[in-house]
Amino acid sequence: TAPLNVYGASKLAGERALLASGAASVVLRTSWVYAGRGQNFLRTMLRLATSQPRLRVVADQHGAPTWARSLAGATALMVAKLGFDSASWQPYQGVYHLTNAGQTTWHGFAQAILDEARGWPGVVAEGVDPIPTSDYPTPAARPRYSVLDNGKFKRAFDLALEPWDVALKLCMADLSAR
DSSP states (O other): OOOOSHHHHHHHHHHHHHHHTTOSOEEEEOOSEEOSSSSSHHHHHHHHTTTOSEEEEEOSOEEOOEEHHHHHHHHHHHHHHHOSOHHHHGGGOEEEEOOOBSOEEHHHHHHHHHHHHTTOTTOOOOEEEEEOGGGSOOSSOOOSBOOOOOHHHHHHHSOOOOBHHHHHHHHHHHHHTO
């Protein structure tokens, strides 16, 4: 780990404190979490797609979009497997990565969102233009590559999340049914 900003450093400090406490615990690291509700990248792209003919999105940062429902389901299955006896958690204590499988860029994620939303009422955006991070400055530095390896989680719990693009299709189908 090499946090690039205060947020990342505080998350790492929290993980270390939890694991050092001796409490029965498992740390799950994830990335690029989105859902059909709340404030997140998916909702922002859908909102912008109703007011802008073209979107401009960073194309040089790589990660794994993770649907909150996929994450919640796998976490529930993990907890069910471990049970509620703290002794059963002992052999599994540690840090695990849990994201939807595969990887893309923010630009690729935005394009996939727009492709799924094509034909929805109010959507006027026709495409997504790739831009470098330098064209979209943020107060906090962002990693160029934040793809996590889910292998340890899969081996320990015999669980894996579906590919990010499949999860996105499921989320969008859920949204369009509302």
